[in-house]
Amino acid sequence: MKRENISDAVVRRLPRYYRQLSELCAHGAERISSHALGREMGITASQIRQDFSCFGEFGQQGYGYRVKELCEEIGRILGLDKNRRLVLVGVGHLGHALLQNFPFAKCGFSVGAAFDVSPAVVGSRVNGVTVRDMREIDAYLKESPADVAVLTVPQSAAQGVADRLISLGVRGLWNFTNAELSSPEPEVIFEDIHFSDSLLTLSYRLGNA
Amino acid sequence: MKRENISDAVVRRLPRYYRQLSELCAHGAERISSHALGREMGITASQIRQDFSCFGEFGQQGYGYRVKELCEEIGRILGLDKNRRLVLVGVGHLGHALLQNFPFAKCGFSVGAAFDVSPAVVGSRVNGVTVRDMREIDAYLKESPADVAVLTVPQSAAQGVADRLISLGVRGLWNFTNAELSSPEPEVIFEDIHFSDSLLTLSYRLGNA
DNA sequence: TAGATTGTTAATCGATTAACAATC
DNA sequence: TAGATTGTTAATCGATTAACAATC
Numbered sequence: 001m002k003r004e005n006i007s008d009a010v011v012r013r014l015p016r017y018y019r020q021l022s023e024l025c026a027h028g029a030e031r032i033s034s035h036a037l038g039r040e041m042g043i044t045a046s047q048i049r050q051d052f053s054c055f056g057e058f059g060q061q062g063y064g065y066r067v068k069e070l071c072e073e074i075g076r077i078l079g080l081d082k083n084r085r086l087v088l089v090g091v092g093h094l095g096h097a098l099l100q101n102f103p104f105a106k107c108g109f110s111v112g113a114a115f116d117v118s119p120a121v122v123g124s125r126v127n128g129v130t131v132r133d134m135r136e137i138d139a140y141l142k143e144s145p146a147d148v149a150v151l152t153v154p155q156s157a158a159q160g161v162a163d164r165l166i167s168l169g170v171r172g173l174w175n176f177t178n179a180e181l182s183s184p185e186p187e188v189i190f191e192d193i194h195f196s197d198s199l200l201t202l203s204y205r206l207g208n209a
Numbered sequence: 210m211k212r213e214n215i216s217d218a219v220v221r222r223l224p225r226y227y228r229q230l231s232e233l234c235a236h237g238a239e240r241i242s243s244h245a246l247g248r249e250m251g252i253t254a255s256q257i258r259q260d261f262s263c264f265g266e267f268g269q270q271g272y273g274y275r276v277k278e279l280c281e282e283i284g285r286i287l288g289l290d291k292n293r294r295l296v297l298v299g300v301g302h303l304g305h306a307l308l309q310n311f312p313f314a315k316c317g318f319s320v321g322a323a324f325d326v327s328p329a330v331v332g333s334r335v336n337g338v339t340v341r342d343m344r345e346i347d348a349y350l351k352e353s354p355a356d357v358a359v360l361t362v363p364q365s366a367a368q369g370v371a372d373r374l375i376s377l378g379v380r381g382l383w384n385f386t387n388a389e390l391s392s393p394e395p396e397v398i399f400e401d402i403h404f405s406d407s408l409l410t411l412s413y414r415l416g417n418a
Numbered sequence: 419t420a421g422a423t424t425g426t427t428a429a430t431c432g433a434t435t436a437a438c439a440a441t442c
Numbered sequence: 443t444a445g446a447t448t449g450t451t452a453a454t455c456g457a458t459t460a461a462c463a464a465t466c
Contacts, residue, residue, distance in 0.1 A: 007456080011413055015403070015409040033422080033424090045423090046458075052425090053424085079409075079412040080409075094306040104408075109408070148411065174407070174408060189414045191414075198400055200289075205398045216432080262450070269442060270447050270448040272446080273446085
């Protein structure tokens with residue numbers, strides 16, 4: 001395993017590879033060549049071989065890649081087998097939607113609990129997850145630490161809640177607020193989903209029509 | 210205006226610039242140097258000057274950039290002043306959350322209507338937007354064309370709905386499903402928000418702890 | 419064996435950073 | 443004027459693509 005040299009550009013492509021290979025697998029494909037995969041994904045065969053070569057040798061010359069094996073390996077690299085623990089903070093419309101729809105388990109996460117400040121939702125259960133009072137979060141996380149927190153709070157509360165979560169041992173923040181978060185702790189990882197940024201780039205690319 | 214040479218990498222940064230400059234503006238800042246902005250955003254001053262220089266001359270030597278003017282110009286480049294029309298298709302939890310929370314107007318879009326197949330939601334109003342029956346979408350879009358559609362349908366329906374929307378004149382698809390969409394029409398623009406991909410990269414970066 | 423396809427090295431391309439003359 | 447800071451050119455860095463020997 002020479003995972004050290006997986007660049008950010010490659011890491012961003014891994015989930016797409018995983019997705020495509022899973023589908024091929026589900027359709028019963030046993031092998032695939034870099035050319036065929038490239039055609040399906042709109043990527044050059046060269047790039048695919050370059051990408052895959054940076055974590056071992058899954059191809060066979062003259063044959064291609066064994067789909068199942070490669071798919072599973074990429075899953076392992078992404079940490080799907082780690083079964084990490086996660087909490088969701090902020091059960092508004094978006095938090096609620098994620099609890100209801102999002103396949104956390106398929107991504108290797110189990111949702112321990114959700115938290116909110118509003119008495120209107122505290123105490124309810126959403127898709128099997130109990131919504132707890134935000135005041136209980138310290139006690140809860142000391143008892144059952146979580147690797148990652150989903151941040152679906154109002155933007156104005158985001159940094160404060162993030163700081164608190166980090167002080168309680170959370171190392172990864174999946175940030176859905178439009179805030180630009182940061183932490184003095186260098187090992188904390190922020191992954192942002194900035195809806196507005198995304199829509200604005202779409203707006204730009206629509207051009208001046 | 211030499212907007213031709215704005216590369217994709219720069220375009221992806223524009224919304225962040227816009228966000229940061231808006232905040233500076235709100236705090237009453239009149240000018241900012243590339244160094245100061247770079248420090249705030251974790252970007253080199255060189256890159257900022259390089260980026261800004263590709264759309265005109267907003268800086269003044271020895272002084273810096275006029276915040277308000279620059280902010281407004283970036284807003285125009287992103288098309289915030291275009292007031293484009295948009296429809297949302299699929300009023301499940303996520304679609305509902307977007308209708309409720311997302312500041313479409315601030316991004317330069319006005320939401321014409323929402324569509325769903327479920328009688329349970331058809332006819333309701335969400336945050337001022339009427340939810341119509343999916344069967345009415347052809348007639349509706351012929352009457353009131355939309356530039357962009359938000360795709361918050363189940364993954365299995367995504368490509369079919371996308372094709373239909375494109376045939377009705379939609380040119381931009383803001384895709385929240387985990388599907389990889391495509392269209393034979395080359396001018397159609399897809400902007401994906403792939404939640405799973407995002408969480409998986411976070412998972413990867415958490416490392417092997 | 420002949421054909422296909424990998425893994426890897428080298429070449430190209432593009433994006434980021436550094437440097438600096440121009441000038442406010 | 444002296445100091446600050448831009449816009450732009452040149453240098454560096456990294457990522458993508460092309461080429462090809464190795465080999466199944």
